[in-house]
Amino acid sequence: MTQIKIKDVIGKNYDLFWNDKHFYRVVKGSRGSKKSKTIAINMIYRIMKYPESNLLVIRRVFNTLRNSCRADLIWAINRLKVSHLWRVPKGEHTLTYLPTGQQILFAGLDDPLKLTSITVAQGYLNFVWIEEAFQIEKQEMFETLEESIRGILPPHLFHQITLSFNPWSEDHWLRKRFYNDTYDREYEDDLIYATTTDYTMNEFLDEVTLKRFEEMKIKRPNRFRVAGLGEWGIAEGLVYNNWEILDFDPIKLLKNDFSLEAAFGLDFGFTNDPSAFIAVIVDLRNKRLFIFDEFYKKRLLNNEIAEEIKIRGYSKDEITADCAEAKSIEEIRRHGISRIRQSSKGKGSVNQGIQYIQQFDIYVHPKCTNTIMEFKNYVWEEKNGITLNKAADNYNHLMDALRYALEKYSTGGVHNILV
Template sequence: MSSVEVSLQETVGKGYVDFWRFKGRYRVVKGGRGSKKSVTAALSIIFNMMKFPLANTLVLRKTFNVHKDSTWAQLKWATYRLNVGHLWHFKKSPLEAIYKPTGQKILFRGLDDPMSITSITVDTGFLCWAWFEEAYQILNEDDFDKVDMSIRGELPTGYYKQLTLSFNPWNEKHWLKKRFFDVPDPNILALTTNYTCNEFLGDDDRALFEWMKKNKPKRYRVEGQGEWGIAEGAIYEDWREEEFEYKELIKTGAYKAVFGLDFGYTNDPSALVAALVNEQEKKLYIFDEHYESGMTNDKIAEMIKAKGFSKEKIIADSAEPKSIDEIRGYGIGRIQAAEKGPDSVINGIQYLQQYEIIVHKFRCPNVSIELSSYVWDQDKTGRFLNRPVDDFNHALDALRYALEKIRKPVRSTIII
């Protein structure tokens, strides 16, 4: 087998020397968008597996079905970035990556299938490393601990066990902060990175961050600079994550299905939310979501059809009547505009605050993120105002639209 010479400085870039060299148990990096944290993690995994011929890696996301378009694709890209793509085989069924010369494997799992994690075995060598991508989506620390305990056992001399966690920071009350960033521990490397260390960004990418810095400074602090988000002044407090089967709830006859859609494009995502409402018990189960930037109206219609919601009544942001008409023309016949008013945001929030909100633990990660991050605005003295910060609210705006017909039911008119 011929050797391949690669300059790591030119391939990986700067800003991650400590991350690359660390051999302790926990290698944790939070960073804003464009900080190259995920691609650097992928490059280091490929590099180290080829360096340690008995090492295998477990890659985890909160839900399994997002791996193919994220970690699996990033690791495949990393092999070609390192000029070793011909030495790797990336399989789709089952989803895994195999280093051809040794048979070492990268395995992909989701926390939504606990049995697939506890029963892991490898054909060659040892399970040495795990990578948690988008670790902020894991709201329950116990879910992390179960995987942590599975990386165990004696290793050959020179080998080491390590868990890598990469994520975008948000709520400072998240267990990740207390566990890894607030304690001095030689077994923990906790880094904060941002887009300024990514020399591979284009001028247009940097211009987007400058726009965010000027127009959305609080979001820039989190997504641009990689700092923790605001935790005080949460608008919604009575909510939790839970696993549930929404079809069983529908069978009880006590719940009404509602659907809402908020439009976005370049800087903001389009957000669809599906929920079940029990008006008598004031319970709200959020069972599905879609959250994606850059969606044209035909793609939104395709997504709604793929989810099986094309015949449902969907209440959409009335600020874009043209988009609503186009989506209706693509076969989503019952979509209609929300009835906004001067106090519709506050009234909608006050109505939602009456409900106990249960979010599906694995199907709706972005709803959970927004519920944790949506806060009241403050004046210069720190006093909270009766208006929300216009941020982390795309799914929650969609939720407000979805409940509009319940909050303001159509009254029949009797003519005598």
């Protein structure tokens, strides 16, 4: 039998969090603070330690779970060298601990009716992990879930809801609810243990990542406070402040107002950058944009990009793509995306597109998690502490795709069409 030491696996700095048994166990922190990986290992360990316990893993949108929490939990199983004790089926989300039949289940808050009917085959559903809790825009949504975690447990078990998130906006309900409406890094009462983690707590970070944080600390101290230390706030110098997360039905929007139009944009990537596709409803009369779909994947070949577009049902729609990839656009057209067009780049086109988009109120559907991530991190460049009139070349793949999608409005309908 292989024996491992948990301390060797998770490292240091999470002792209190690891052992805590408050009903609410909350951690906000910067990227690179190893919070998600630590929670994943902790949850696998707990299922194996506490007979009859089961875990429900929640994100705002169900289809984001497979490549985030589920992947982290499978990583944790392998990290703990216990893969022979777990069933990890490819065709479904549920993970099962084979010796007892205990389970890890997955659900999204975009299907509230399914949440109320979740049951386990063996034991009790006593553990809940809500990842990226910041994406839950309304406290009422959380309270509906919270009310389902109840019931009498045997003495060896306890109920606990674990929430993890990046802090970002200081106005979010999470700060008031779990940090006592303060800017303190820690908070604790009879029901809540809330803490803050940062990159210095992750001894597994590589030298390049550490160097980037140290450069940010010197050159962009306000951003470092949020992205490096996990303090409440927003990224400094955001390009767009005119957006919010909103759950809406795009089909109903289009059916109820025939003046609205759907527009689509595509930015190419491959090895280091993702190919980014965005779908947006344009309300010119009221100056509103409703972003309702996306894909955001690396290493996609052109035929695979075409297939992603087909799967989502947009193969007959007009799509504006990065004009720097004329060959890719032609290949995608030959794969059945007949109305794909190339964008009309030119001097000043990026700022022109940004200024146009800044005139709108933007609503982003919660399932568009990568769009939300880019909106939170798309900032103006800085030099020697001075903000420049140029957007940084980072977190801009979907932002570029959005500009392409809206180009026919911002430029009065001018397109370069490949024939």
